[in-house]
Amino acid sequence: MKASHHIAVLPGDGIGREVMDAAAQVLHAAGARAGIGFELDTRPAGAQHYLDSGVALPDETLAVCERADAILFGAMGLPHVRGSDGTEIIPQLDLRFHFDLYAGVRPIRTFRGLRTPLSDPRAQQIDLVLVRENTEGLFYARGRGDARRDAQGRTVEVFDTMRITRHGTDRICAFAFELAQRRAERLGRAGRVTNVDKANVFESMAFFREVFEDVASRHPAIGADSAYVDAMALNLVLKPWSYDVLVTENMFGDILSDLIAALVGGMGMAPSADLGERHGLFQPAHGTAPDIAGQGKANPTAMILSAAMMLDWLAERHGDARLGDAARGIERAVEAVFAGGAVLPFEFGGGDGTRAITEAVLERLRHA
The missing domain is CATH 3.40.718.10 (Isopropylmalate Dehydrogenase)
Incomplete structure (x- = not known):
């Protein structure tokens, strides 16, 4: 030591x-x-x-x-x-x-003595962790944007490309399940990992869900489910106390991490x-x-x-x-x-x- x-x-x-x-x-x-x-x-x-x-x-x-x-x-x-x-x-x-630094870990919980924006008394039980994949997703496009210009040199369109790999998705999902296992042991409750994606629209997100489900099969003791990111934004306001560990792509994680901070009073917490x-x-x-x-x-x-x-x-x-x-x-x-x-x-x-x-x-x- x-x-x-x-x-x-x-x-x-x-x-x-x-x-x-x-x-x-x-x-x-x-x-x-x-x-x-x-x-x-x-x-x-x-x-x-x-x-x-x-x-x-x-x-x-x-x-x-x-x-x-x-x-x-x-x-x-x-x-x-x-x-x-x-x-x-x-x-x-x-x-x-x-x-x-592939795993962005954002724990959020309420503190006695501090009010929350949600009036439901169950808001005092918020205790969840958002796990964000940090190296791929839409953030992979940083510094790689493809700007197209017209004859006058004006930018007319820009492409930022999302990247999802099996390696990157497998390791972040495995991280989330291992974290849920440790939380289950510490808190004395069943663990659960919820995948957040947009698999109904993007092939990359359907692939993210496919890999998530494969990783989930290797962790049968931990519950697993999936939700679309727009539905998750709604449910995090309606019933945030019902979630344990969330795992998601880089950009979605960036946005949702601010949302969950607001649920317990702000970014200062x-x-x-x-x-x-x-x-x-x-x-x-x-x-x-x-x-x-x-x-x-x-x-x-x-x-x-x-x-x-x-x-x-x-x-x-x-x-x-x-x-x-x-x-x-x-x-x-x-x-x-x-x-x-x-x-x-x-x-x-x-x-x-x-x-x-x-x-x-x-x-x-x-x-x-």
Whole structure:
């Protein structure tokens, strides 16, 4: 077991820097209680760095990420900073493809003490995970768009091509079933994986479903079903408490992950992980929120819970139960802070921002 872990830290842009500082404080506090140290190696990347240097993701930053035990990522991108093709500067996608971080994991659950937008009391039971294939789907077309122009040089049509492979679909579906199995054991309930596609329209999606069903046959102890993405968008609002693990293509996952965050109050409550065979990147699901950057209003909960996800991943990789205990400590501290009414984030109608929430979590950790 390692006494210290090397973590590549990429704060990024906007509120990414603010919430990263909060997570670093909580990580050090939880590590100290568990007897584990963390070397946080902060490196530049992002849209602002691109404006300053002409490079969004420096080679040295990439090299540090390669060597690190894990990557802790804030938020990157600014709406006014775009490349020559008109798209935003978003190095997180470069990292996903470079390290083959094929599994985007987006857990969502409600917290006692925080209201939800849904009035049905069963909304307090929301506890699901969206698993998003990160390296294929429609996002595969990034940087590969085929723009057709007329005689005057005007763009008249653009083709972005979706890519679905058996290898990519099989491994993301297998990941989802294995996750559902672990959740079933932990929560003491039957596990279920729901495939989300558009198999009634696209051949690529019919193929995705075919592979999903093949993987499901290899996991008979876990329930399996499928739904079209439009029907799923409806049902996630009507009855989100009925779902366990969802697995889907890249673009659908990108959209639905925002929807499920809204069900529990907003993006400030939505942690995430991008996982591959060798590397793991952990970040809040929210963006840089330039409209509130520098005002101290950002909710750091998603970033703090992403750090807890990192500890769980490290615990499994290194066989170190102390890391898992530290993760549970962070989660319990966050739960207690909200359940006890100690703080109420701005997006829930309160007036507590980054500092107040961070200090409340740290106080809970100190007296756990």
